[in-house]
Amino acid sequence: MSAEVLVPGAAGAPVVVITDCDHDAFDAEIAVARAAGVELRLAQARTRDELLEVAADADGLVVQYADITAEVLDGLPRLRVVSRYGVGVDSVDLAAAAARGVAVCNVPDYGTEAVSDHAIALALTASRGIARLDRGVRAGRFELEAVRPVGQVRGSTFAVLGLGRIGQATAAKARGLGYEVLGHDVMAPEGATEWHGVPLASFEDVLRRADVLSLHTPLTDATHHLLGERELALLKPTAVLVNTSRGGVVDTDALVAALAGGRLRAAGIDVHEQEPVPTGHPLTRLENVVLTPHLAWYTEESYAELKRRTVQNAVDVIAGRGSANLVTEDNR
Template sequence: MAKIKVVVTDWEFEDLRFEESVLNAFQEIELVGANCRTEDEVIEACRDADGILNQYAPLSKRVIESLRNCKVIARYGVGVNTIDLEAASEKGICVANVPDYCMDEVSDHALALLLSWTRKVVVANQHVKAGHWDFKITRPIHRLRDKTLGLVGFGKIPQSLAEKVKPLGMHVIAADPFFPAEEARRKGVTLVSLGTLAEQSDIISVHAPLTPSTKGMLGKEQFARMKKSPLIINTARGPVIDEAALIEALNNGQVSGAALDVTEVEPIGENHPFLKMENVILTPHVAWYSEEAEAEMRVKVASGVADVLIHKEYPKYLVNHDVKNIARLGNGVGSGRY
């Protein structure tokens, strides 16, 4: 009997031991590691795959239409912007992610960026290491108590960040058209429009997923409404912010600074203006990472594939719910539906 083929399109990990620990428990599964970067490479590696684990390799409509046997695609992480969800649903392919593996890590990192920038930690560190000792290099620093933090998106990660800043005495508002206002109030957060958030926030932290409707959602219009020259923090996805508009806002004072874990293009280009801007802090898309979070993510991604192919269930973290009643659960080896 033919094996159930599961392909890992690409990965940045040292090995696939966590994926193997889950999937090699099923003798009928063959786990195949690929090293795909382009659509053509993904098509070649995954054409006959029953399941796919995906990190950054593109799973476009063209790629998905080439898949003959695929029943499930599981993405490492929260975002699924590498995958054409509509094409997957039309093909009857379940798409899964891991929305809960790094809530503490990302909210901790956003808080670390907030504190590092407002307390001028990076500036002070560079100053002392250059042989100086003068606190005035950090001027001005303002206390955080009674300042307003605006959260763009109010999912699990920004909810965690909201709890973490409360002991600092900060007020928290959020812009999220899909979150119930009454539930936000119970959490001590006021829901507002994106425009109101831009006007009222001293610090803005971006947590919206990247979708066609959120791409560039923080742009010229929003920066023009920022009366307090806020700090902008982004630990979500770079393209949620119009980068050219942000650079202009940083230069003209509409925004006082930026602390970014993500950029529009990654890795950041060697001539990017951010690299020379003293009011910008950059980290290399590391907010998600801890040893524990990485292990949890990889186990859950592999388990999502096993849910569909072995247990004949929808994955716990199904993203495209419109695929229900269309998807083919189970291995279906050799059925040739596509």
């Protein structure tokens, strides 16, 4: 496998390899690398062998989907930094990176407005059955029964699971629409009844009270399948689930069963356990699900910021300046 050289480097210049990326242009990354005197290459490597081939002399990696495992790290002796396009770093073995002195960076705040906007859009679309109504109109049906009962926003409870930057922004927007907002976060101070202006409740109480449950947690060992069959059963059958965090936070099979069995009203899902979603997947056959292709992060503004800052993180670490966006097992 070969890599395309986007910015040639002088002899001895640091090398940054974009391991894989499905973006349509790389002007922002090129500008950062050129200003820093760094050689920048673009590949589409996902497997261990492909990664070791294209990044054998890399000082830094910029990663979208590729898994950076201990084996990969061991095969890249010059590597000093892994910088990921996005917030989540579940594709990087943080413990292995730390043990080998490799910094890991993300861009934790680039998509706050975009993702929170998308979460609200999914919540309203799923709650009011808008996608289903649209399909009906296109097929010549003017019908109410398909989406009854629809409740109003005012007086409904919008529950936010995870009160980081995006969770806080989503809570504020939901409150502005007239929802009663409720939250839960394991990082909230013990005994607190409110955090970041959001009233708090226990995990199970949040599930029981939610009319809309919006997920904003990272994917870790502790949050993998955080919502499974037992947890989904605690939700009201009239509730709507929105996930713009990580697909693995929800047990997809349990979600499909709850939606198909009438134990959950609807869902708006942007992130998936398998991406892209396989053709014919059970979720795609359900009328009460709104699906988007992991693009909640996207606006033109956030897109440009993400690309620039991801490469800048790598450049800063290689230059010895460090980065404000270092990720460890403790702060992920």
